[in-house]
Amino acid sequence: MSRHSVAREASHLQQRLESLNEARELAEGVLPDESLQEVLEILERASSRRSLSAGHTVVGFFGATGSGKSSLFNAVNGAEIATAAARRPTTSEPLASVWGVAGSEPLLDWLEVPARHHASPVNGFADEETGLILLDLPDFDSTRLANRQIVQRMVGMVDVLVWVLDPQKYADAAVHHDFLGPLSAHGAVTLVVLNQVDKLAPADVDPVLESLRSILAGEGLGKVRVLAASALTGAGVDSVRSAIRQVAIQRQAASQRMAADVSNAARSLSEASGTGKAAGVKGGTAARLSQELAVAANVPLVVDAVASSYRLEATRRTGWPVTRWLSRFRPDPLRRLNLRREAGTAEVHRTSLPHAGAPERARTDAAVRNFADAASAGAPGPWRSAIRGAAREGRDQLPDALDQAIAGTELKAGRTSWWWGLFNVIQWLALLTALGGLGWLGVLAVLGYLQMPVPEVPRVEGWPIPTLMIAGGALLGIVLALAGRVFASVAARARARAARRRLEAAVADVAERLVVEPVKVELTRFAAFAEALRKAS
Structure with a gap:
């Protein structure tokens, strides 16, 4: 055999040994220790033999x-x-x-x-x-x-x-x-x-x-x-x-012997691992995980609170001034959940959402398990267990992490709407108009009571202007209040949708960090193990 062929065989053997060692390292904690120990002994023998007389x-x-x-x-x-x-x-x-x-x-x-x-x-x-x-x-x-x-x-x-x-x-x-x-x-x-x-x-x-x-x-x-x-x-x-x-x-016997040892070790690892290919993380499975975690983390409750809070604040700002003060006695849903963060205030670190009970924990566990099962489908037994284990590692941190994610989400609860100011100004003008008419009639009534000359009241189409001011002001205020409710309802739904998107994105980030990413790491590890084993074989 030529020196070139010998060198090429030696290089190929070195690559196989490196791949076998890589497969062994990647399989630590997944495959039985005795299988990995056998491979380590073969690698150590090969290293020692190659350092001695060739x-x-x-x-x-x-x-x-x-x-x-x-x-x-x-x-x-x-x-x-x-x-x-x-x-x-x-x-x-x-x-x-x-x-x-x-x-x-x-x-x-x-x-x-x-x-x-x-x-x-x-x-x-x-x-x-x-x-x-x-x-x-x-x-x-x-x-x-x-x-x-x-x-x-x-x-x-x-x-x-x-x-x-x-x-x-x-x-x-x-x-x-x-x-x-x-x-x-x-x-x-x-x-x-x-x-x-x-x-x-x-x-x-x-x-x-x-x-x-x-x-x-x-x-x-x-x-x-x-x-x-x-x-x-x-x-x-x-x-x-x-x-x-x-x-x-x-002079190839030592290399051939080591090559045969590598083949045996690779076959041993393959038998301990099993064969198969993991399905991996799909977009749909990750999305379902986030959806289930969002429900378990009370995101729908927070979204409803965002809409209710907006409608309540809109009523306080645009309702009929005569009755709007009654809304002050209604508690703000977001403030009750410790989620209302006004501009310039410190960031909220904890919410007052209900603590996760047995149903929520069961839903979270099921969501994590279903995601891990889908990602590990097709993988051999030991690696399927490793992938599932990686998904479960962050499970205990999920409730607290989700609560902090919701607390840290900008819900724009303190942001006003452009139409609030307009409606408020008109409402007060309408109220002042009605009060002006009422005052006018009151002056006329006092003059008549004192038997003093009562000036002629201007009329429009036969209706006294003070009376029209009272009726028009009151009617306009009520109409504006009703219109404001309609505007508030539409705007509340839009704000709730935007809040849902931000909350779901925050939940998805938590799911990615605590569940999806660890699973991806194990999937990458398994793929690298399979590739290293293929090269070693």
Whole structure:
């Protein structure tokens, strides 16, 4: 493989590792901790392995008791290393044979392999530029827990896995279910050797190999290379050595191993997360949420109070002066709710609206729940729960926040209308006219009572002008009062509509801040997780 291809593969692997880590971080608090911990361990192993020698390929020999694993290891290494292996006091510790010693020490320290042997050249393992480390590992079915733990750890750390099976136990469930099956994504860095074929009749070798290949194919390892060998007779040992050397000289095993680990981790996260796509926040669902919250926050009550307050103030300003004083005894609905803010007065921070009771709280909870359900529809279970949880986080703050939003909304309660002044002036002119006529007649009556000359009263069409002044003034005042009621009713409805729009906008801002925005954050988080997982896969 060319250096350009190697660099491109390394860059691609780095991107996948970064995407996997991003997916892990985004899933914190949503997916189970054990799933995230497994991914973190893979990322840490990959980071450590990439910081160590890239010129060495680590090949681990795994096998069950009686499979001849150590014998095959010795055969692959050659006679001299076999002698060194025979002097080991125990098989419970890994043994490393190393070709290309330079740079191998930190890698072996990381692998925690203290027993190391500088191997001699043997049939292709003589090129010092090809760094190679073969590990003879304890039996994976050892009765000693420490041995099994070593095997479990090494399965996750070596670059190439050589599984040594024997004809009697090649279908053993332990090796297939506990090791080979979970590593189905690692086919590119896995070799399977059927050892001890000397114990089979020549005619039985191929059927046993086919049976083994069939079992492996069922576990997703159909493309794994399967070799037959006999450590005792040496048959097939050169093929095993050649296969290992071919992997080593490509110097891609470590990257392929890490890429397979990333694929496994991504699949694990995908299984823990589940698949699906959230419906997201739609305009209609957000609008329904705001509408329900507005009702629960007594916005209709405030709107009615705005209209009533305007009509009352209009009556006080434009009603018939003889009777308008009676309206002073009627309380202002907005002032009663502590919502009347005159020009220049301090801003209202709290209202006197009725506190949210059980029905209002139930309505608020239902509105938040329905919104979250609609936004999370289609998302997998854990993320659906996270989205719903985000919507519920601000639920307890809603009553107080809504009350403050209503208190802070400009209702224009102290703003006058242009026609009030006109009507008021005419009303007082009409009243003064009526009073003038009444005074005129009163003077005439006093003169007559005192037997003094009474001047002739001007007339219009036979009607005395003082009488016309009294009747006209009173009639005009009443007509203006009635007209003012009509004007006030129309204007009150317009002012109430404007107040409703401002109040609903204030409620929508609260809903956006406490419910919609947190849900959008979780939706964005889920989308980013899915994208990062896609890149990692």
